[in-house]
Each structure stands twice: as C-alpha cells, then as structure tokens.
Amino acid sequence: MNIKQYLDSTYLKTAEQSGLSENDNTTVVKGFIQEAIDEGFKLIMIRPDKVRLAKEMITKANSKVLIGTVISFPEGTDSLDQKLAEATQAIEDGADELDFVCNYEAFKRGDIDLVKNEIYSGTLLALENHKIVKWIIEVAALTDAQIIQISALIKNVIISNFKEDCFQNVFVKSSTGFYKTENGLPNGATFPSIIMMLENASPLPVKAAGGVRTYEEAQEMIRLGVKRIGTSAAKTIANGETATGSY
Numbered sequence: 001m002n003i004k005q006y007l008d009s010t011y012l013k014t015a016e017q018s019g020l021s022e023n024d025n026t027t028v029v030k031g032f033i034q035e036a037i038d039e040g041f042k043l044i045m046i047r048p049d050k051v052r053l054a055k056e057m058i059t060k061a062n063s064k065v066l067i068g069t070v071i072s073f074p075e076g077t078d079s080l081d082q083k084l085a086e087a088t089q090a091i092e093d094g095a096d097e098l099d100f101v102c103n104y105e106a107f108k109r110g111d112i113d114l115v116k117n118e119i120y121s122g123t124l125l126a127l128e129n130h131k132i133v134k135w136i137i138e139v140a141a142l143t144d145a146q147i148i149q150i151s152a153l154i155k156n157v158i159i160s161n162f163k164e165d166c167f168q169n170v171f172v173k174s175s176t177g178f179y180k181t182e183n184g185l186p187n188g189a190t191f192p193s194i195i196m197m198l199e200n201a202s203p204l205p206v207k208a209a210g211g212v213r214t215y216e217e218a219q220e221m222i223r224l225g226v227k228r229i230g231t232s233a234a235k236t237i238a239n240g241e242t243a244t245g246s247y
Contacts, residue, residue, distance in 0.1 A: 001219070001222070003215065003218055003219070003222070003237070003238055004039060004040050004041050004042065004234070004238050005040075005041075005042045006042060006218065006222055006226075006227070006228055006229050007041045007042055007043075007218075007228075007229055007231060007234040007237065007238065008041070008042060008043040008044075008045045008068060008207070008209075008228050008229065008230045008231070008234075009032060009035065009036045009039075009041045009043070009044050009045065009231070009232075009234035009235075010032075010044075010045040010046075010177070010209075010230050010231060010232050010234075010247065011028065011029055011032040011044075011045070011046055011232055012045065012046065012047055012070060012073065012074075012176075012177070012178070012247075013025070013028075014047070026050070026053070029046055029047075029050050029053065029054075030053070030057070032044060032046070033046070033053070033054050033057050033058070033065075034057065035234075035235055036065045036234070037057065037058060037061045037063045037065055039234070039235055039238065040064075040065070041065060041234050041238075042065070042066060042228065043065060043066040043067065043068045043096070043097060043228075044058075044065055044066070044067060044068065045068040045069070045070070045099070045230060046067070046068075046069060047069065047070065047073070048069045048070070048071070048086060048089065048090050048093070048095075050069075051067055051069050051090055051093040051094055051095045052093045052094060054067045054094070055067060055093065055094030066096040066097060067094055067095050067096050067097070068095065068096065068097035068098070068099055068134075069090045069095045069097075069098065069099065070099045070100075070101065070136075070176075071083050071086050071087050071090065071098055071099065071100040071101065071122070072086065072100060072101045072103075073099075073101050073176060073178075074101060074176040074177075074178035074179070075101065075105075076100070076101030076102055076103045076104060076105070076136070076138070077103055077105060077106075080114075080117060080118050080121055080122075083100060083118060083122060084121060084122065084125055087100070087122060087125055087126070088125065091125075091129050091131060095131065096131060096132065097131060097132040097133070097134065098122070098126050098131055098132070098133050098134070099133075099134040099136055099173060100118070100122045100133065100134070100135055100136065101136045101138070101176060102115065102118070102119070102135045102136055102137050102138075102150070102154070103115055103118060104137055104138045104141055104142065104150065105141075107146070107149075107150050107153070108141075108142070108146065112153070115150075115153065116153065116157050119135060119153070119154055119157045119158070120157055120161055122135075123157075123158060123161075123162065123170055124161075126169075127162065127166055127169060127170075131169075132169045132170075132171070133169065133170050133171070134170075134171035134172070134173040134207055134228075135154050135170075135171065135172055135173060136173045136174070136175065136176055136209070137150050137151065137154075137172060137173070137174065137197075138174075138175055138176060138179055139174045139175055139188075139189065139190070139193040139197075140175060140179045140181050140185065140186065140187040140188070141179055144192075144193075144196060147193055147196045147197065147200075148196050148199075148200045151172050151196065151197045151200035151201040152200045152201070154170075154172050154201060154204065155172070155200065155201050155202070155203075155204050158170050158204060159203075167203050167204055168205060170204050170205075171204060171205045171206065171207045171227070171228065172197055172201040172204055172205075172206050172207070173206070173207040173209050173228075173230070174188060174189040174193060174194060174197065174206075174207065174208055174209050174210065174211075175187065175188040175189055175209045175210040175211070175230075176209070176210075177209060177210040177230070177232075177247035186210075186211050187210060187211075188208075188209060188210020188211030188212075188247065189208035189209055189210055189211040189212060189221070190211060191220070191221075191224070194206065194208050194221060194224060194226060195224065198224060198225045198226070205227040205228070206225065206226050206227065207226065207227065207228040207229070207230060208221045208226045208228070208229050208230070209229070209230030209231075209247075210230065210231075210247045211247075212229050212231055212237070213231075213233065213237070213242055213243040213244075214237065214240075214241075214242050214243070215237050215238070215239075215240045215241075218231075218237050230247075231243065231247065232247045233247075
C-alpha cells in the first residue's frame with residue numbers, strides 16, 4: 001500500500017488563525033505545497049486564495065500532486081450563489097478538487113430542499129468541469145442519526161441525478177477540522193462516524209478528515225473503506241510517527 005496516495009496534505013489556517021503575518025503564513029503554505037511535491041502526496045488542500053500559488057509551484061516542478069480547496073469554509077452557510085461563485089473562481093485558478101462545506105445547519109433545522117439543491121448544483125458545476133467534489137458534513141455537529149441521514153441524502157441526490165460513472169468523483173467528507181466542540185470531544189473523523197458514513201453514503205467514496213494521527217489509524221481507515229484522509233501531518237503519518245496537531 002502506498003499510503004501517500006491516500007493522504008490529502010492540508011493547511012487551511014488564515015494568517016489570523018495561525019498568529020502569523022500574511023507573508024509568514026504564505027511561507028508556511030509554500031512549505032506545505034513543496035512538501036507535498038517532494039513526498040508525492042495525493043493532494044495539497046489549501047484555501048482558495050492560495051490555489052494559484054499551488055498551481056504555479058506544482059506546474060514548475062512538473063509534479064502530479066493535485067490541488068484541492070475548500071468552499072464556504074468552515075461554516076457552510078453561504079448562499080448557493082456565493083458557493084458557486086467561489087467554486088468557479090477556484091476552478092479558474094487551477095483547483096482539481098472542490099471540498100464544499102454542506103449547509104449542515106440548514107439540514108439540522110429541516111430545510112432539506114436547500115441542502116438538496118446545493119448538493120445537486122455544486123456537484124453539477126464540479127463534474128461539468130471534470131473536477132472531483134467532496135461534501136463536508138461536519139460530523140461533530142451532528143447526532144449519529146443525522147450523520148446517517150445526511151450521508152444518505154447526499155447519496156440519493158447523486159444517484160438520482162448523475163450517471164454511475166460519476167459516483168467515484170463525489171465524496172462525502174467527515175469534517176472541516178475547525179468545528180468547536182465542548183469537553184474535549186473530537187471535532188474530526190472517528191471510527192464510529194466513518195463507519196456510519198461508509199454504510200450510508202455507498203456507493204459514494206468517503207474521506208476521513210481530522211482526527212487521524214498515526215500510520216496505524218490511517219491503515220485502519222483505509223481497511224474500513226476510506227478512499228482519502230485529510231491531515232495537516234501527512235509526512236508524520238507517512239513516516240509512521242504520531243501527529244500531535246488537532247487536524
């Protein structure tokens with residue numbers, strides 16, 4: 001198993017969140033991009049305003065590393081028009097994969113039509129432009145029943161509106177890594193949440209984001225059926241060491 005081909009190396013902090021200047025934060029982003037190139041990770045996941053930078057570096061290096069970015073991050077409450085505009089710009093800047101934050105708060109209050117419409121419209125935009133799309137459901141904000149329901153909802157929208165050969169390009173993703181939990185509860189992927197997603201999103205692939213901190217945990221996620229793992233410690237995990245960060 002080449003575990004690096006499952007790893008989406010991730011850096012999504014803004015300068016403010018990282019406590020750095022804009023220039024210093026950009027330097028950190030460049031370091032993550034270069035590491036992804038050097039290590040041969042599947043993908044580098046960065047903020048939309050850094051996609052163009054990643055494209056330039058990866059093209060110059062003649063690398064096969066894919067570029068992923070996040071849409072309506074991290075709350076997912078932007079309007080559909082805002083989400084589509086942000087995604088369109090990311091595509092123009094060179095993104096290969098679009099990780100939309102699903103409006104899980106709308107889902108929780110029962111506005112199912114809104115959620116269905118954004119899943120359909122965002123997926124259509126991505127697939128028409130030959131991009132992979134992932135829908136972040138934010139498992140830490142949901143009950144077990146809601147994880148099951150929203151995973152099934154996304155699956156049903158996709159299988160009802162798109163051809164079977166598209167299914168492999170539409171992921172259900174666990175977490176942003178930025179959700180604030182109480183009492184030290186995990187804010188990313190857990191084995192129980194991932195199992196629920198796998199059972200209810202199939203045949204769509206699942207991405208476990210946040211919470212995977214060791215090579216052994218990554219292996220177990222892959223054994224369960226996860227196709228991608230999002231982590232800010234990709235090199236640490238690939239080297240068989242234990243990550244200490246929260247994502």
